[in-house]
Amino acid sequence: MDFALPEHLPGLLAEMDAFIDAEIKPLEAEHMQYFDRRREYARTDWENDGIPRREWEDLLDEMRRRADAAGWLRYGLPSRFGGRDGTNLDMAVIREHLAHKGLGLHNDLQDESSIVGNFPQVIMMDRFGTDEQKQDWIEALLTGTRSMAFGLSEPGHGSDATWLETTAVADGDGWVINGTKRWNTGVHRATHDLVFARTSGEAGQARGITAFLVPTDTPGFTVPFYWWTFNMPTDHGEVELKDVRVPTDAVLGVGAADSRWGKRSCTRTGSGRPRAASVQRSSASTAPRSTPVSGWCSASRCR
Ligand SMILES: Cc1cc2nc3c(=O)[nH]c(=O)nc-3n(C[C@H](O)[C@H](O)[C@H](O)COP(=O)(O)OP(=O)(O)OC[C@H]3O[C@@H](n4cnc5c(N)ncnc54)[C@H](O)[C@@H]3O)c2cc1C
Secondary structure, eight states: OOOOOOTHHHHHHHHHHHHIIIIIHHHHHHTGGGTSTTHHHHHEETTTTTEEOHHHHHHHHHHHHHHHHTTOTTTTSOGGGTOOOOOHHHHHHHHHHHHHTOSSTTEETTTTEESSOOOHHHHHHHHHSOHHHHHHHHHHHHHTSSOEEEEOOBTTBSSOGGGOOOEEEEETTEEEEEEEEEEEETTTTOSEEEEEEEOSSOTTOSTTEEEEEEETTSTTEEOOOBOOOSSSSOOEEEEEEEEEEEEGGGBSSSSSTTOOTTTEEEEEOTTSOEEEEEOOTTOGGGSOSOEETHHHHHTOOOO
Protein backbone atom coordinates (compact mmCIF):
# COMPACT_ATOMS: atom_id res chain seq x y z
CA MET A 1 0.00 0.00 0.00
CA ASP A 2 1.30 3.43 -0.94
CA PHE A 3 1.01 5.85 1.99
CA ALA A 4 2.57 8.80 0.17
CA LEU A 5 0.39 11.91 0.17
CA PRO A 6 -0.94 13.08 -3.19
CA GLU A 7 1.41 15.76 -4.51
CA HIS A 8 -0.88 18.71 -3.96
CA LEU A 9 -1.56 18.05 -0.27
CA PRO A 10 1.64 19.12 1.57
CA GLY A 11 1.47 22.57 -0.05
CA LEU A 12 -2.25 22.81 0.67
CA LEU A 13 -1.72 21.96 4.36
CA ALA A 14 0.96 24.65 4.62
CA GLU A 15 -1.42 27.22 3.08
CA MET A 16 -4.11 26.15 5.51
CA ASP A 17 -1.77 26.52 8.49
CA ALA A 18 -0.90 30.03 7.33
CA PHE A 19 -4.61 30.90 7.20
CA ILE A 20 -5.14 29.52 10.72
CA ASP A 21 -2.22 31.54 12.08
CA ALA A 22 -3.38 34.73 10.38
CA GLU A 23 -7.14 34.61 10.90
CA ILE A 24 -8.22 31.97 13.38
CA LYS A 25 -5.58 31.99 16.13
CA PRO A 26 -6.01 35.72 16.86
CA LEU A 27 -9.79 35.21 17.20
CA GLU A 28 -9.19 32.22 19.46
CA ALA A 29 -6.75 34.25 21.60
CA GLU A 30 -9.48 36.82 22.24
CA HIS A 31 -11.78 34.06 23.55
CA MET A 32 -9.51 31.72 25.50
CA GLN A 33 -12.23 30.94 28.06
CA TYR A 34 -13.71 28.52 25.49
CA PHE A 35 -10.48 26.57 25.16
CA ASP A 36 -8.62 26.56 28.46
CA ARG A 37 -9.57 25.12 31.88
CA ARG A 38 -12.75 27.26 31.92
CA ARG A 39 -14.15 25.80 28.74
CA GLU A 40 -16.90 23.58 30.14
CA TYR A 41 -18.33 26.46 32.16
CA ALA A 42 -17.91 29.00 29.34
CA ARG A 43 -19.51 26.89 26.64
CA THR A 44 -22.49 25.61 28.62
CA ASP A 45 -25.77 27.44 29.13
CA TRP A 46 -26.36 25.95 32.57
CA GLU A 47 -29.70 27.69 33.09
CA ASN A 48 -31.07 26.47 29.79
CA ASP A 49 -30.90 22.68 29.97
CA GLY A 50 -27.13 22.67 29.43
CA ILE A 51 -27.26 23.50 25.71
CA PRO A 52 -24.33 25.38 24.13
CA ARG A 53 -24.17 29.09 24.97
CA ARG A 54 -25.20 31.35 22.16
CA GLU A 55 -21.94 33.35 22.38
CA TRP A 56 -19.89 30.19 21.94
CA GLU A 57 -21.85 29.17 18.85
CA ASP A 58 -21.62 32.72 17.47
CA LEU A 59 -17.84 32.39 17.71
CA LEU A 60 -18.00 29.14 15.73
CA ASP A 61 -20.13 30.92 13.13
CA GLU A 62 -17.53 33.67 12.80
CA MET A 63 -14.82 31.02 12.36
CA ARG A 64 -16.88 29.46 9.56
CA ARG A 65 -17.49 32.83 7.89
CA ARG A 66 -13.74 33.52 7.80
CA ALA A 67 -12.98 30.03 6.53
CA ASP A 68 -15.63 30.36 3.83
CA ALA A 69 -14.35 33.76 2.68
CA ALA A 70 -10.82 32.31 2.44
CA GLY A 71 -12.02 29.32 0.38
CA TRP A 72 -11.54 26.58 2.97
CA LEU A 73 -14.96 25.81 4.39
CA ARG A 74 -16.39 24.21 1.23
CA TYR A 75 -13.16 22.52 0.15
CA GLY A 76 -14.68 19.02 0.01
CA LEU A 77 -17.77 20.05 -1.95
CA PRO A 78 -18.20 20.13 -5.72
CA SER A 79 -17.17 23.37 -7.42
CA ARG A 80 -20.77 24.06 -8.43
CA PHE A 81 -21.43 24.74 -4.73
CA GLY A 82 -18.38 26.95 -4.39
CA GLY A 83 -16.23 24.01 -3.27
CA ARG A 84 -12.88 22.78 -4.55
CA ASP A 85 -13.82 19.19 -5.44
CA GLY A 86 -11.68 17.83 -2.60
CA THR A 87 -11.55 14.04 -2.53
CA ASN A 88 -12.33 11.80 0.45
CA LEU A 89 -8.60 11.16 0.75
CA ASP A 90 -7.95 14.93 0.86
CA MET A 91 -10.59 15.31 3.55
CA ALA A 92 -9.18 12.48 5.67
CA VAL A 93 -5.67 13.95 5.52
CA ILE A 94 -6.87 17.51 6.17
CA ARG A 95 -9.06 16.61 9.15
CA GLU A 96 -6.31 14.43 10.65
CA HIS A 97 -3.86 17.30 10.22
CA LEU A 98 -6.27 19.76 11.87
CA ALA A 99 -7.07 17.39 14.74
CA HIS A 100 -3.36 16.79 15.35
CA LYS A 101 -2.90 20.50 16.03
CA GLY A 102 -4.90 20.04 19.24
CA LEU A 103 -7.98 21.70 20.72
CA GLY A 104 -8.72 24.99 19.01
CA LEU A 105 -11.14 27.11 17.07
CA HIS A 106 -9.76 25.74 13.78
CA ASN A 107 -11.19 22.25 14.46
CA ASP A 108 -13.20 21.57 17.59
CA LEU A 109 -13.79 17.85 17.73
CA GLN A 110 -16.37 18.07 20.49
CA ASP A 111 -18.91 19.70 18.19
CA GLU A 112 -17.42 18.65 14.88
CA SER A 113 -16.87 22.23 13.75
CA SER A 114 -13.92 22.87 11.46
CA ILE A 115 -12.51 25.39 9.04
CA VAL A 116 -12.94 22.64 6.44
CA GLY A 117 -16.57 21.67 6.70
CA ASN A 118 -18.20 18.31 6.43
CA PHE A 119 -21.62 18.81 4.84
CA PRO A 120 -23.45 15.49 4.58
CA GLN A 121 -26.80 17.27 4.41
CA VAL A 122 -25.72 19.28 1.36
CA ILE A 123 -24.69 16.08 -0.40
CA MET A 124 -27.93 14.42 0.68
CA MET A 125 -29.99 17.34 -0.60
CA ASP A 126 -28.07 17.39 -3.88
CA ARG A 127 -28.64 13.69 -4.39
CA PHE A 128 -32.22 13.35 -3.20
CA GLY A 129 -33.89 16.76 -3.01
CA THR A 130 -36.36 18.10 -5.55
CA ASP A 131 -35.14 21.01 -7.67
CA GLU A 132 -37.07 23.39 -5.45
CA GLN A 133 -35.61 21.86 -2.26
CA LYS A 134 -32.09 22.14 -3.67
CA GLN A 135 -32.76 25.79 -4.44
CA ASP A 136 -34.12 26.46 -0.95
CA TRP A 137 -31.60 24.46 1.01
CA ILE A 138 -28.11 24.05 -0.39
CA GLU A 139 -26.73 27.58 -0.15
CA ALA A 140 -28.79 28.18 3.01
CA LEU A 141 -27.17 25.18 4.72
CA LEU A 142 -23.72 26.44 3.75
CA THR A 143 -24.25 29.96 5.03
CA GLY A 144 -26.20 28.80 8.07
CA THR A 145 -29.46 30.63 7.34
CA ARG A 146 -31.17 27.23 7.47
CA SER A 147 -30.12 24.22 9.49
CA MET A 148 -31.36 20.71 9.78
CA ALA A 149 -31.15 18.31 12.72
CA PHE A 150 -31.36 14.61 11.98
CA GLY A 151 -34.29 12.76 13.52
CA LEU A 152 -33.76 9.08 12.95
CA SER A 153 -32.93 7.38 16.30
CA GLU A 154 -35.74 6.71 18.75
CA PRO A 155 -35.96 5.68 22.41
CA GLY A 156 -36.24 2.00 21.49
CA HIS A 157 -34.42 1.95 18.14
CA GLY A 158 -30.86 3.04 17.39
CA SER A 159 -28.57 0.71 15.45
CA ASP A 160 -31.46 -0.74 13.49
CA ALA A 161 -33.73 2.18 12.86
CA THR A 162 -35.87 0.18 10.44
CA TRP A 163 -37.94 -0.67 13.53
CA LEU A 164 -38.74 2.99 14.15
CA GLU A 165 -42.20 3.64 15.56
CA THR A 166 -42.77 7.18 14.34
CA THR A 167 -45.57 7.26 11.78
CA ALA A 168 -46.73 9.75 9.17
CA VAL A 169 -50.26 9.42 7.88
CA ALA A 170 -51.50 11.20 4.76
CA ASP A 171 -54.30 13.59 5.65
CA GLY A 172 -55.84 15.98 3.13
CA ASP A 173 -53.07 17.93 1.43
CA GLY A 174 -50.40 16.96 3.92
CA TRP A 175 -49.13 14.51 6.49
CA VAL A 176 -49.61 14.07 10.21
CA ILE A 177 -46.58 12.81 12.13
CA ASN A 178 -46.56 11.19 15.57
CA GLY A 179 -43.62 9.72 17.49
CA THR A 180 -40.55 10.34 19.62
CA LYS A 181 -36.95 10.90 18.50
CA ARG A 182 -33.78 10.70 20.58
CA TRP A 183 -30.30 12.28 20.32
CA ASN A 184 -31.39 14.95 17.81
CA THR A 185 -28.06 16.75 17.71
CA GLY A 186 -28.31 20.48 17.09
CA VAL A 187 -32.07 20.66 17.38
CA HIS A 188 -31.79 23.57 19.86
CA ARG A 189 -30.92 25.89 16.96
CA ALA A 190 -32.06 23.98 13.91
CA THR A 191 -34.70 25.61 11.75
CA HIS A 192 -35.85 22.12 10.67
CA ASP A 193 -35.61 18.52 11.78
CA LEU A 194 -35.31 15.78 9.17
CA VAL A 195 -37.79 13.35 10.68
CA PHE A 196 -37.89 9.75 9.49
CA ALA A 197 -41.30 8.16 9.78
CA ARG A 198 -43.00 5.05 8.56
CA THR A 199 -45.49 5.78 5.80
CA SER A 200 -46.01 2.20 4.64
CA GLY A 201 -44.42 -1.24 4.84
CA GLU A 202 -43.67 -3.32 7.90
CA ALA A 203 -41.53 -2.77 11.00
CA GLY A 204 -38.01 -4.00 10.30
CA GLN A 205 -38.13 -3.10 6.59
CA ALA A 206 -36.22 -0.16 5.14
CA ARG A 207 -38.90 0.18 2.46
CA GLY A 208 -41.71 2.46 3.51
CA ILE A 209 -39.74 4.94 5.62
CA THR A 210 -40.04 8.54 4.43
CA ALA A 211 -37.98 11.59 5.45
CA PHE A 212 -39.83 14.83 6.24
CA LEU A 213 -38.38 18.33 6.52
CA VAL A 214 -40.24 19.51 9.61
CA PRO A 215 -39.87 23.16 10.72
CA THR A 216 -38.99 23.04 14.41
CA ASP A 217 -41.62 25.68 15.19
CA THR A 218 -44.47 23.52 13.88
CA PRO A 219 -47.25 23.08 16.49
CA GLY A 220 -46.86 19.69 18.20
CA PHE A 221 -43.06 19.61 17.74
CA THR A 222 -41.42 19.86 21.19
CA VAL A 223 -38.04 19.24 22.81
CA PRO A 224 -38.86 18.12 26.36
CA PHE A 225 -35.18 17.84 27.45
CA TYR A 226 -31.59 17.33 26.34
CA TRP A 227 -29.52 14.22 27.06
CA TRP A 228 -26.46 14.96 29.15
CA THR A 229 -23.34 13.46 27.57
CA PHE A 230 -19.60 13.51 28.11
CA ASN A 231 -19.11 16.09 25.36
CA MET A 232 -20.02 19.22 27.27
CA PRO A 233 -22.33 21.03 26.70
CA THR A 234 -25.26 18.97 25.39
CA ASP A 235 -27.10 19.61 22.17
CA HIS A 236 -28.65 16.15 21.85
CA GLY A 237 -32.37 16.69 22.26
CA GLU A 238 -35.26 14.36 22.84
CA VAL A 239 -38.01 15.32 20.36
CA GLU A 240 -41.71 14.64 20.68
CA LEU A 241 -44.01 14.88 17.70
CA LYS A 242 -47.68 15.01 18.52
CA ASP A 243 -50.05 15.41 15.57
CA VAL A 244 -47.42 17.44 13.71
CA ARG A 245 -48.94 18.51 10.40
CA VAL A 246 -46.68 19.21 7.44
CA PRO A 247 -47.51 19.94 3.80
CA THR A 248 -46.85 17.48 1.00
CA ASP A 249 -43.70 19.26 -0.11
CA ALA A 250 -42.12 18.61 3.31
CA VAL A 251 -41.24 15.15 1.98
CA LEU A 252 -37.55 15.02 1.05
CA GLY A 253 -37.38 14.14 -2.62
CA VAL A 254 -40.27 13.11 -4.77
CA GLY A 255 -42.32 9.99 -4.86
CA ALA A 256 -44.00 9.76 -1.47
CA ALA A 257 -46.06 12.90 -1.88
CA ASP A 258 -49.05 11.01 -3.18
CA SER A 259 -48.57 8.03 -0.91
CA ARG A 260 -51.20 6.68 1.40
CA TRP A 261 -50.42 4.80 4.59
CA GLY A 262 -50.63 1.13 3.80
CA LYS A 263 -51.07 1.60 0.08
CA ARG A 264 -48.07 3.24 -1.51
CA SER A 265 -44.46 3.88 -0.62
CA CYS A 266 -41.65 6.12 -1.76
CA THR A 267 -39.05 4.30 -3.78
CA ARG A 268 -36.11 5.13 -5.98
CA THR A 269 -35.03 3.22 -9.00
CA GLY A 270 -31.65 1.51 -9.03
CA SER A 271 -30.35 4.28 -11.27
CA GLY A 272 -31.00 6.77 -8.50
CA ARG A 273 -33.85 8.46 -10.39
CA PRO A 274 -36.71 9.09 -8.00
CA ARG A 275 -40.12 7.70 -8.81
CA ALA A 276 -43.28 6.77 -7.02
CA ALA A 277 -44.39 3.19 -6.90
CA SER A 278 -47.54 1.52 -5.70
CA VAL A 279 -46.67 -1.03 -3.05
CA GLN A 280 -49.23 -3.03 -1.14
CA ARG A 281 -48.35 -2.90 2.53
CA SER A 282 -48.60 -6.62 3.01
CA SER A 283 -46.81 -7.65 -0.15
CA ALA A 284 -43.41 -5.99 -0.18
CA SER A 285 -41.97 -8.96 -2.03
CA THR A 286 -44.11 -8.08 -5.04
CA ALA A 287 -42.87 -4.49 -5.08
CA PRO A 288 -41.03 -3.19 -8.14
CA ARG A 289 -37.27 -3.81 -7.96
CA SER A 290 -35.98 -0.57 -6.56
CA THR A 291 -33.90 0.87 -3.76
CA PRO A 292 -36.05 2.23 -0.95
CA VAL A 293 -35.57 5.92 -0.24
CA SER A 294 -34.74 5.00 3.31
CA GLY A 295 -31.96 2.62 2.31
CA TRP A 296 -29.27 5.28 2.39
CA CYS A 297 -30.57 7.13 5.38
CA SER A 298 -31.35 4.41 7.86
CA ALA A 299 -27.77 3.21 7.51
CA SER A 300 -26.12 6.57 8.03
CA ARG A 301 -25.45 8.55 11.15
CA CYS A 302 -25.57 11.92 9.58
CA ARG A 303 -25.22 15.00 11.82
C1 LIG B 1 -23.66 12.08 21.08
C2 LIG B 1 -24.65 11.40 20.18
C3 LIG B 1 -25.24 12.11 19.13
C4 LIG B 1 -26.18 11.51 18.30
N1 LIG B 1 -26.78 12.24 17.29
C5 LIG B 1 -27.78 11.69 16.59
C6 LIG B 1 -28.54 12.48 15.65
O1 LIG B 1 -28.25 13.66 15.44
N2 LIG B 1 -29.59 11.90 15.03
C7 LIG B 1 -29.93 10.59 15.22
O2 LIG B 1 -30.89 10.15 14.61
N3 LIG B 1 -29.23 9.82 16.09
C8 LIG B 1 -28.19 10.34 16.77
N4 LIG B 1 -27.50 9.57 17.68
C9 LIG B 1 -27.94 8.21 17.93
C10 LIG B 1 -26.99 7.18 17.40
O3 LIG B 1 -27.09 7.09 16.01
C11 LIG B 1 -27.35 5.88 18.14
O4 LIG B 1 -26.93 6.03 19.47
C12 LIG B 1 -26.74 4.70 17.49
O5 LIG B 1 -27.41 4.44 16.27
C13 LIG B 1 -26.81 3.48 18.40
O6 LIG B 1 -28.12 3.26 18.84
P1 LIG B 1 -28.44 3.02 20.39
O7 LIG B 1 -27.78 4.12 21.18
O8 LIG B 1 -29.93 2.84 20.53
O9 LIG B 1 -27.70 1.68 20.78
P2 LIG B 1 -28.17 0.20 20.47
O10 LIG B 1 -28.67 0.10 19.07
O11 LIG B 1 -29.10 -0.22 21.55
O12 LIG B 1 -26.82 -0.57 20.60
C14 LIG B 1 -26.24 -0.85 21.88
C15 LIG B 1 -25.06 -1.77 21.69
O13 LIG B 1 -25.46 -3.00 21.05
C16 LIG B 1 -24.70 -3.20 19.87
N5 LIG B 1 -25.58 -3.79 18.86
C17 LIG B 1 -26.73 -3.26 18.39
N6 LIG B 1 -27.27 -4.09 17.46
C18 LIG B 1 -26.43 -5.14 17.33
C19 LIG B 1 -26.44 -6.32 16.55
N7 LIG B 1 -27.44 -6.56 15.68
N8 LIG B 1 -25.41 -7.17 16.68
C20 LIG B 1 -24.39 -6.92 17.54
N9 LIG B 1 -24.33 -5.82 18.33
C21 LIG B 1 -25.33 -4.95 18.23
C22 LIG B 1 -24.20 -1.84 19.46
O14 LIG B 1 -22.99 -1.93 18.72
C23 LIG B 1 -23.96 -1.17 20.80
O15 LIG B 1 -22.71 -1.52 21.34
C24 LIG B 1 -26.53 10.14 18.51
C25 LIG B 1 -25.94 9.42 19.56
C26 LIG B 1 -25.03 10.04 20.38
C27 LIG B 1 -24.42 9.24 21.51
